[in-house]
Amino acid sequence: MTASVETPGRTEPGRVTFLELEITSRCQLTCASHCYAEAGPTQGHGAMSGEDWRRIIDEAAAMGVEAVQFIGGEPTLHPEFTQLLGHALNAGLRVQVFSNLYRVRAEHWELFAHPRVSLGTSYYSSDPDEHDEITGRKGSHDSTRANIVEAVRRGIPLKVGIIHMRDGQRTEEARSEIAALGVQRVHIDRVRAVGNAAKGMIPSTSALCGRCADGKAAVLPDGQVAPCVLGRFLPAGDVKTGSLAEVFAGQEWARVAASIPRGHRGGCTPDEDSCMPSPGQAPSVDRTVTACNPDLDGDDCSPAETPACAPSVEE
Numbered sequence: 001m002t003a004s005v006e007t008p009g010r011t012e013p014g015r016v017t018f019l020e021l022e023i024t025s026r027c028q029l030t031c032a033s034h035c036y037a038e039a040g041p042t043q044g045h046g047a048m049s050g051e052d053w054r055r056i057i058d059e060a061a062a063m064g065v066e067a068v069q070f071i072g073g074e075p076t077l078h079p080e081f082t083q084l085l086g087h088a089l090n091a092g093l094r095v096q097v098f099s100n101l102y103r104v105r106a107e108h109w110e111l112f113a114h115p116r117v118s119l120g121t122s123y124y125s126s127d128p129d130e131h132d133e134i135t136g137r138k139g140s141h142d143s144t145r146a147n148i149v150e151a152v153r154r155g156i157p158l159k160v161g162i163i164h165m166r167d168g169q170r171t172e173e174a175r176s177e178i179a180a181l182g183v184q185r186v187h188i189d190r191v192r193a194v195g196n197a198a199k200g201m202i203p204s205t206s207a208l209c210g211r212c213a214d215g216k217a218a219v220l221p222d223g224q225v226a227p228c229v230l231g232r233f234l235p236a237g238d239v240k241t242g243s244l245a246e247v248f249a250g251q252e253w254a255r256v257a258a259s260i261p262r263g264h265r266g267g268c269t270p271d272e273d274s275c276m277p278s279p280g281q282a283p284s285v286d287r288t289v290t291a292c293n294p295d296l297d298g299d300d301c302s303p304a305e306t307p308a309c310a311p312s313v314e315e
Contacts, residue, residue, distance in 0.1 A: 030136030046221020
């Protein structure tokens with residue numbers, strides 16, 4: 001069964017092929033000014049158990065989902081991260097891990113080397129002090145940069161989303177730096193008014209790229225289903241007590257999908273490679289700031305977190 005959503009202004013049926021799995025709210029960083037998930041070191045893993053996540057992965061594969069993204073928080077901090085990633089691969093899915101790359105275990109590098117696994121991460125500045133100020137963690141710039149270098153060395157597909165948050169930020173310098181390290185997918189996005197970045201204001205669909213729910217969806221740590229991780233303020237169902245099929249066939253999902261104004265960027269679907277250069281193409285840097293897909297490979301509004309819409313963002 002595939003989920004189909006008829007939404008005004010969308011030229012294609014909304015079959016969900018890309019699913020973001022926000023498996024934890026825990027993170028080593030404290031991005032107080034912009035984290036869309038309001039994650040941090042003291043947050044938990046949510047109400048969804050490992051068994052719940054395995055069930056959702058199986059349901060997703062059965063429905064025709066092609067790729068999932070493990071995101072958080074920092075997904076590698078989930079106690080069953082390794083098992084969940086393996087379960088998704090065994091189900092035949094492509095997997096992207098959206099990590100802050102602050103710490104990477106040796107066994108995780110082996111997982112990331114699988115041919116159906118790719119990485120996504122966020123980066124903030126070529127200046128270590130500015131980067132560390134944004135993340136709230138001293139040394140995060142050097143750690144993340146070193147692990148970006150290691151991912152390139154190992155030949156692991158990697159997408160880096162640079163989130164522009166303030167005047168004077170060394171955003172362009174960061175883009176040039178990351179591209180010079182050999183990363184072919186480097187994208188700049190603006191911070192979006194969701195989570196910490198909302199600064200107490202009620203989030204609006206104007207903060208979204210306009211492609212949420214269009215071929216993609218997100219499952220949050222409490223089991224709520226949203227059109228994407230950035231659209232978490234638009235809950236459309238609950239898989240803790242129900243199924244993905246029930247959510248996507250329901251009227252609430254259709255209503256939420258129809259409520260999101262379509263972005264002006266055409267031809268972009270949230271799948272990992274839909275808006276990205278194909279293997280073999282020359283390195284490309286996309287400076288677009290209207291993008292769609294917080295999965296960085298899921299593409300385009302990336303939680304940093306994709307070509308340009310990163311899930312660690314706001315506006």
